[in-house]
Amino acid sequence: MDTEDLELETKCENLMNIVVESRKRFGKACIDYDQKMLLMENKLLNLQVETVSNYRFKPKNAVPNIDENSSKDLDDLCVEITEKQRRMEEVMRKLKNTHEVIMQLDADVIGRKLRAPLTADTMLAQAKAKKVQT
Template sequence: MEIEDLTMEEKCENLMNVVVESRKRFGKMCIDYERRISVMENRLLDLQLERISKRPCNMKPTVPIAEEDVCKEIEDFTTEIMDRQHRIDDLKKRLRNTLQIVVQLKADSIGRRLREPITVDIMLAQAKQKKMT
């Protein structure tokens, strides 16, 4: 069957099927990407902890820490926490968007109608039903 031979309804149905499939694939890819990111971050943290724990502990003479260094470390730590919180918020937002796509796909009445074959008998039955109500 060639593209020119398809009716408008069949063309619309094909396009809607493409949209639905791409949404499904994109949602799965987003979830898989976020899962892989979190797994890799956990591995990096584990490696850092392991490397730190394996270092030999040599007692060195303590040098008094300047207050500027402490303030800088505190600021760096604060910015790191804020960055992580921002990433968590972005992840929540993406999860909500993915959930909305899933809900939208489940409630997609137009797609459901396009999947059903449209015949003259069905259209007449729907018109009669609307006229009765």
């Protein structure tokens, strides 16, 4: 039986060596296949990019030619826009100043008295209220 075991063991070892060698060859083939596949994908992508970059797109609307009159109109429009922007900034500054004055008047006692209606009845009522307090 020992000879049979030895013979069986050598057969198993030979089979294992064959499996290992076939795995090595199959692994190398897989690596080569992956590299070739990546190379082909890159070539296809480069071809697509090249094709797209060489394609001339046609616009839906033709771009008008800009002559001197239209450039002058554009310059006038730019000047008008900057003028209106400057005026808007000036209005904003004046509005801010007015708002500050209103806030000061709200806080001011004299401002409150000036806002009170000046009729004879109110003046009499104020005088009576002062007289009663003293």
